[in-house]
Amino acid sequence: MTTRFNVRSGGLRSGYDNTNYSSELSIPSCGIEDIDRAIFHLFNNEIPLQVNAKDGLKKAKVIFASGEKWAVVKKKKEIRDKQGRLILPLITIGRTSVSQSSDDITGRGINQQTGELRIVRRLSNSDRSYQNLINRLLIKNQLNVAVNPANGIEPLTGQLTTDRDIGDLTNIADIADGGFLAPAKDKNIWETITIPAPQFFTARYEVTFWTQYIHHMNELVELFIAAQLPQGNAYRIANPAKNYWFVATIDNNEYTPENNFDNMFEQERIIKYSFTVTVPGYILATSVPGAPVPVRRYVSQTAIDFQTDVGPIASPGQVDEADPWLGADDPTLPFENDLPKRHLGIDQRRTGHRRLDDRSAVNSNDPALRAFPRGTTPDRYMTVKTINPDGSSGLRRIKIKNVNKFSGESTFSAADLTLGGLTLVVDE
Amino acid sequence: MARLFITQRELDFFSDITKEVIKDINGQQIYYYPISEEKTKAHPVYDEAIRKIFDNPIIIEALVDNSFEKDTVINQFGVDKDYKIEVFVQYRDMVERGIQPSIGDYFTFSDIIFEISEVRVTRNIYGQADQTDGWRIVGSAAREESIELLLKGPTDIGYSDDDAVQKTFVQQRGYQSNELGNTGDKRALVEAGVLDPGLTGPKKVNEAADETVGRNAFYDDED
Numbered sequence: 001m002t003t004r005f006n007v008r009s010g011g012l013r014s015g016y017d018n019t020n021y022s023s024e025l026s027i028p029s030c031g032i033e034d035i036d037r038a039i040f041h042l043f044n045n046e047i048p049l050q051v052n053a054k055d056g057l058k059k060a061k062v063i064f065a066s067g068e069k070w071a072v073v074k075k076k077k078e079i080r081d082k083q084g085r086l087i088l089p090l091i092t093i094g095r096t097s098v099s100q101s102s103d104d105i106t107g108r109g110i111n112q113q114t115g116e117l118r119i120v121r122r123l124s125n126s127d128r129s130y131q132n133l134i135n136r137l138l139i140k141n142q143l144n145v146a147v148n149p150a151n152g153i154e155p156l157t158g159q160l161t162t163d164r165d166i167g168d169l170t171n172i173a174d175i176a177d178g179g180f181l182a183p184a185k186d187k188n189i190w191e192t193i194t195i196p197a198p199q200f201f202t203a204r205y206e207v208t209f210w211t212q213y214i215h216h217m218n219e220l221v222e223l224f225i226a227a228q229l230p231q232g233n234a235y236r237i238a239n240p241a242k243n244y245w246f247v248a249t250i251d252n253n254e255y256t257p258e259n260n261f262d263n264m265f266e267q268e269r270i271i272k273y274s275f276t277v278t279v280p281g282y283i284l285a286t287s288v289p290g291a292p293v294p295v296r297r298y299v300s301q302t303a304i305d306f307q308t309d310v311g312p313i314a315s316p317g318q319v320d321e322a323d324p325w326l327g328a329d330d331p332t333l334p335f336e337n338d339l340p341k342r343h344l345g346i347d348q349r350r351t352g353h354r355r356l357d358d359r360s361a362v363n364s365n366d367p368a369l370r371a372f373p374r375g376t377t378p379d380r381y382m383t384v385k386t387i388n389p390d391g392s393s394g395l396r397r398i399k400i401k402n403v404n405k406f407s408g409e410s411t412f413s414a415a416d417l418t419l420g421g422l423t424l425v426v427d428e
Numbered sequence: 429m430a431r432l433f434i435t436q437r438e439l440d441f442f443s444d445i446t447k448e449v450i451k452d453i454n455g456q457q458i459y460y461y462p463i464s465e466e467k468t469k470a471h472p473v474y475d476e477a478i479r480k481i482f483d484n485p486i487i488i489e490a491l492v493d494n495s496f497e498k499d500t501v502i503n504q505f506g507v508d509k510d511y512k513i514e515v516f517v518q519y520r521d522m523v524e525r526g527i528q529p530s531i532g533d534y535f536t537f538s539d540i541i542f543e544i545s546e547v548r549v550t551r552n553i554y555g556q557a558d559q560t561d562g563w564r565i566v567g568s569a570a571r572e573e574s575i576e577l578l579l580k581g582p583t584d585i586g587y588s589d590d591d592a593v594q595k596t597f598v599q600q601r602g603y604q605s606n607e608l609g610n611t612g613d614k615r616a617l618v619e620a621g622v623l624d625p626g627l628t629g630p631k632k633v634n635e636a637a638d639e640t641v642g643r644n645a646f647y648d649d650e651d
Binding site: 037 | 463465470471473474475476477480530531532533543544545
């Protein structure tokens with residue numbers, strides 16, 4: 001099963017493609033709980049919701065529905081009286097939904113389709129060692145800085161030596177004149193730290209104000225509306241512990257009464273106003289159990305060195321052959337060349353490619369090939385003559401991944417590790 | 429009934445008779461585990477705690493409803509069993525021992541852990557406002573992953589623990605302690621001097637020392 005965590009690039013980058021994660025860096029995660037805390041903080045601390053009670057100002061208690069029974073009964077004693085009934089005024093908050101619509105996916109600028117976010121690019125820890133190796137300032141008398149004896153510099157006992165060209169910065173006039181701090185960051189090892197692009201979603205909350213008197217409700221609603229940001233119907237909320245912030249809006253800017261005035265015969269008179277708060281949120285660098293480490297690092301390459309080994313290709317062979325294994329596998333069928341000419345058109349081994357355009361889509365007489373997806377290009381192979389380690393010659397078929405006709409560049413499949421004797425060496 | 433006829437002596441008599449039935453005859457008990465709200469760290473917003481810290485468990489003598497397996501539901505997820513239990517405790521006994529059962533706390537009976545979902549006053553004694561008869565505690569079976577408790581016996585005959593089957597029952601009869609430990613029991617009529625303490629003391633039912641007897645020893649059976 002493929003998820004964002006294990007899909008490998010070939011299309012959209014997931015942000016988890018790079019398997020080189022950083023264990024020393026961590027980014028505070030942001031998720032659903034941060035929005036819950038931010039909403040709770042808004043009503044409990046940010047907006048001083050209180051009423052004029054008979055013995056002074058009385059703060060409206062805020063509860064996030066619903067806690068465990070013991071916690072609601074024991075820890076929240078201040079919201080209940082001796083008989084266990086709720087003390088009003090009270091504000092209850094309940095999350096009603098978490099959803100991800102197409103607006104969340106495509107309407108926020110960036111999204112999970114953009115792969116990863118680069119959050120910092122800095123010099124790698126190994127850059128210092130590399131700079132000592134390439135010795136751009138031509139420092140001569142420091143043991144941990146390499147010199148090249150070929151340049152006429154006699155190394156000290158125990159000093160690093162190298163056969164690289166060193167001292168390239170000394171050719172720059174400003175630096176040669178003493179400007180050693182002039183910016184020259186073209187030969188460094190850079191470390192890039194990335195995190196996966198956030199996933200956006202929308203959380204909705206049902207908030208209810210409970211009071212015993214209408215004028216108490218007026219005070220709460222009035223203060224709440226007055227606390228909106230200048231652009232109207234918006235609150236900037238933030239989890240105080242992490243400072244990730246969000247913008248909360250009231251659906252339709254409407255506050256709906258849920259009073260029990262028509263049933264006060266059996267029930268106590270309670271004033272209730274409820275409204276829905278919508279908060280566009282995001283999941284960033286999630287650290288929930290099971291999620292991979294989100295912080296990934298890239299380290300730049302400084303040099304790539306191709307080397308060849310023994311056993312070169314004896315002859316280039318025929319390039320861009322059709323897959324010799326396509327077609328019927330019935331061993332009793334004759335090869336094409338063995339058939340009389342009049343039977344050529346019905347040979348079941350023919351792949352169906354036209355002679356002038358060997359890369360056309362498959363149009364085969366072979367019943368098995370007719371099931372090949374329309375318009376797909378079958379694999380191409382190159383036949384090469386090689387020299388085996390024991391000295392004998394042989395033929396190998398190497399799968400061609402890509403051929404660039406303009407540059408003459410062919411890319412071979414990495415599955416064939418020896419590539420007929422070619423080896424790749426990547427050097428930092 | 430009018431206070432003219434139901435006086436404190438009658439109320440003490442009701443209390444003592446109730447205690448005698450529950451503690452000296454019936455012998456059912458639950459282990460009550462109150463959650464410590466001071467020691468348990470709850471989430472500041474969600475009011476929930478994955479790890480709960482309990483105060484010391486308390487043995488409460490009670491009348492327990494026998495049929496405590498409420499429902500068996502068979503659905504697409506398989507068989508789900510629901511246990512509900514009703515426990516009746518005497519209010520006066522709880523007041524004297526300073527116990528206040530609370531919704532959300534846990535108790536065990538047999539080998540099942542229950543969470544208290546309801547604590548309801550049964551009635552007032554003959555309508556007197558200050559005299560509560562008892563509490564009806566309703567418990568629902570708790571999920572094992574939400575709580576870890578060491579079950580105390582008696583649990584079930586299928587277990588091999590030493591205390592899985594109760595072999596000894598000792599009455600309390602108003603004595604502050606018996607051979608099983610402190611009881612905290614008191615009988616109002618005895619304290620008021622209306623009645624004398626039981627002459628023969630708490631009686632015991634246990635396995636007979638004489639193997640030929642072949643049954644529990646009580647009354648005139650010799651130990």
